[in-house]
Amino acid sequence: MRALSFSRALALAAIVLGLLFALLSTTANHALMDFVIRLASLAIFATSLNLLAGYGGMVSFGHGMFYGFGAYFFALTMQRAGVSIPVAIVASILGSALLAAIVGVICVRLKEIYFSFVTLAFQMLIHATILAAMPLTGGDQGLRGGVPRPPFLGLNLSNQKQLCMFSAFLLIVCLFAMHHVVSSPFGATLRMTRDNADRAAYLGIAVDRVRLKAFIIAAVFASIGGLLQALFVSGAYPDFAYWTVSGEGIFVIMLGGTTTFLGPLLGSVLMLLLNDFVSRFTEYHGLALGSVILVVALGLRKGVGDFVVDWLSARSEADASERTKTTEAAS
Amino acid sequence: MTAALEIRDLQKSFGGVRATNNVSLTFEAGSLAAVIGPNGAGKSTFFNLISGALRPDYGTVRVEGRDIVGLSRAEIVKLGIARAFQVASLFSTFTVGDSLLAAVTSGLDQSERMLSRFPPPQASSRAEEVADMLGLTSKWRTKSSTLSHGDQKLLDIAIALVREPRVLLLDEPTAGMGPDERWRMIEKVREMWTRQKITVVFIEHDMDIVFAVAPRICVLCYGEIIADGTPDEIRANARVIEAYLGTPNAEAPP
Numbered sequence: 001m002r003a004l005s006f007s008r009a010l011a012l013a014a015i016v017l018g019l020l021f022a023l024l025s026t027t028a029n030h031a032l033m034d035f036v037i038r039l040a041s042l043a044i045f046a047t048s049l050n051l052l053a054g055y056g057g058m059v060s061f062g063h064g065m066f067y068g069f070g071a072y073f074f075a076l077t078m079q080r081a082g083v084s085i086p087v088a089i090v091a092s093i094l095g096s097a098l099l100a101a102i103v104g105v106i107c108v109r110l111k112e113i114y115f116s117f118v119t120l121a122f123q124m125l126i127h128a129t130i131l132a133a134m135p136l137t138g139g140d141q142g143l144r145g146g147v148p149r150p151p152f153l154g155l156n157l158s159n160q161k162q163l164c165m166f167s168a169f170l171l172i173v174c175l176f177a178m179h180h181v182v183s184s185p186f187g188a189t190l191r192m193t194r195d196n197a198d199r200a201a202y203l204g205i206a207v208d209r210v211r212l213k214a215f216i217i218a219a220v221f222a223s224i225g226g227l228l229q230a231l232f233v234s235g236a237y238p239d240f241a242y243w244t245v246s247g248e249g250i251f252v253i254m255l256g257g258t259t260t261f262l263g264p265l266l267g268s269v270l271m272l273l274l275n276d277f278v279s280r281f282t283e284y285h286g287l288a289l290g291s292v293i294l295v296v297a298l299g300l301r302k303g304v305g306d307f308v309v310d311w312l313s314a315r316s317e318a319d320a321s322e323r324t325k326t327t328e329a330a331s
Numbered sequence: 332m333t334a335a336l337e338i339r340d341l342q343k344s345f346g347g348v349r350a351t352n353n354v355s356l357t358f359e360a361g362s363l364a365a366v367i368g369p370n371g372a373g374k375s376t377f378f379n380l381i382s383g384a385l386r387p388d389y390g391t392v393r394v395e396g397r398d399i400v401g402l403s404r405a406e407i408v409k410l411g412i413a414r415a416f417q418v419a420s421l422f423s424t425f426t427v428g429d430s431l432l433a434a435v436t437s438g439l440d441q442s443e444r445m446l447s448r449f450p451p452p453q454a455s456s457r458a459e460e461v462a463d464m465l466g467l468t469s470k471w472r473t474k475s476s477t478l479s480h481g482d483q484k485l486l487d488i489a490i491a492l493v494r495e496p497r498v499l500l501l502d503e504p505t506a507g508m509g510p511d512e513r514w515r516m517i518e519k520v521r522e523m524w525t526r527q528k529i530t531v532v533f534i535e536h537d538m539d540i541v542f543a544v545a546p547r548i549c550v551l552c553y554g555e556i557i558a559d560g561t562p563d564e565i566r567a568n569a570r571v572i573e574a575y576l577g578t579p580n581a582e583a584p585p
């Protein structure tokens with residue numbers, strides 16, 4: 001399936017953002033606003049993981065390290081450097097890109113399961129470092145004292161509604177940017193290295209360099225998901241960098257589907273709804289989530305998004321053959 | 332003029348097996364040659380050594396005068412050597428069209444661009460030309476993994492050809508095909524060779540095809556070149572007759 005053209009993707013992003021703003025400006029529903037903020041954070045993270053795992057074939061078990069790193073780096077920069085929020089965001093992006101470059105150089109050469117496990121090992125290292133660096137990070141208590149949110153460009157992110165609008169904006173911008181990456185020649189090359197790295201090398205493609213670039217890009221967006229979470233809870237906690245975050249990311253993209261760009265967004269919506277809904281009724285919410293993924297994985301054998309897309313394309317093909325039949329009959 | 336491909340004293344062993352033993356061959360620009368030999372003679376290994384998949388233990392490989400031993404596969408392909416595989420090596424989730432467009436994109440040195448869209452507009456004419464030459468135009472939107480075996484082999488060649496190589500190595504283009512399909516395939520290969528004016532070296536098991544199509548035949552046996560010449564010379568060569576017919580253990584050509 002060919003991706004949307006640039007102008008169409010841009011128009012779609014603008015329309016969705018406009019609708020979201022219109023919707024959010026009229027609401028006073030705190031639960032809804034919280035939902036949008038959490039969704040933005042999770043969906044940016046999950047889509048970045050899909051860029052790496054779905055498009056690049058690099059199933060990272062440690063992608064959450066960049067989510068956690070982004071949260072801590074942003075919160076610490078805000079607390080200690082006294083800079084404005086956009087400056088701290090740019091700093092977090094650069095910081096996570098640097099970390100990803102170091103981790104990536106080691107990991108992208110590794111194949112399949114080794115890649116997965118070494119990324120997991122790095123995640124544990126980052127998590128352990130956060131716990132150990134008490135004076136800086138607050139150790140297992142987390143980074144407390146709140147994240148300062150000085151107003152910028154007339155935006156006050158201490159205000160829940162404005163933070164919600166800002167999150168929606170970041171979500172759309174990040175999705176648009178990642179969509180652009182996967183629709184570029186680089187995106188096609190990344191899929192080539194996933195399908196057949198040997199053949200890609202025979203076409204003159206520097207496979208490891210392509211994989212490293214994808215690793216860094218995915219890490220940068222994961223860190224944006226993390227810093228949004230830090231803004232939301234006004235702090236950062238070791239859990240943000242724990243391996244379960246990576247696991248949740250994989251859960252989300254499996255749920256939503258890995259072959260469509262928006263699958264992880266759909267997965268994030270489902271995941272948050274499930275979480276909220278299930279935990280209202282039972283404390284065994286792991287049991288419920290596990291059952292859902294079993295039903296999706298064994299029942300549909302693909303993510304919900306993949307299922308919908310396949311169903312739609314099967315239907316339009318059926319329509320097309322129906323039409324040719326009727327025109328043949330008519331002539 | 333320097334030869335398109337010049338190989339000197341090439342050697343490669345796997346453990347105790349000498350897969351390539353003192354092979355020296357020269358292929359002139361624009362020539363067509365076949366490499367034949369029994370199963371396990373070292374034909375694919377020979378291609379692997381030239382294309383950079385394996386590093387020779389000893390010897391030189393020159394492409395238009397330039398030594399390529401030790402260069403990576405990516406560097407070698409940039410010097411104009413492309414290959415297709417005994418078992419088609421494709422991008423399974425790509426359509427035929429996208430596979431070719433992506434291959435052209437890499438040839439244009441644009442495969443890592445992020446700000447523009449895939450495919451680059453300059454890519455389509457070459458991709459379509461090659462698809463047309465190999466008869467894949469009607470399969471343009473078909474996913475590689477769902478192509479028939481013969482079309483997969485054609486696409487494999489098309490992917491190699493798209494980068495406009497100077498030397499094209501084809502490892503058994505007719506492998507796994509029925510008799511009629513083999514002839515159609517080899518006709519396409521010959522037509523492509525005439526139109527592109529490149530050096531083509533192909534490995535082939537079918538003797539009828541080899542003797543009908545190749546102006547020059549190189550015979551590999553236990554890693555050594557035992558004969559090299561025109562079809563008539565090869566037919567009359569005592570060592571070839573011995574290798575193919577004399578010893579009862581040797582695999583007789585089909």
Ligand SMILES: Nc1ncnc2c1ncn2[C@@H]1O[C@H](COP(=O)(O)OP(=O)(O)OP(=O)(O)O)[C@@H](O)[C@H]1O
Nearest residue numbers: 345348350368369370371372373374375376377417
């Ligand atoms: N990578 C490798 N490692 C170890 N041994 C190898 C390797 N590649 C080839 N060989 C051995 O080298 C010898 C030549 O193999 P090669 O594949 O080159 O033969 P071939 O002439 O292409 O045969 P076929 O007609 O069956 O394709 C065989 O004995 C094979 O087992």
Ligand SMILES: [Mg+2]
Nearest residue numbers: 374375376417
């Ligand atoms: Mg072989």
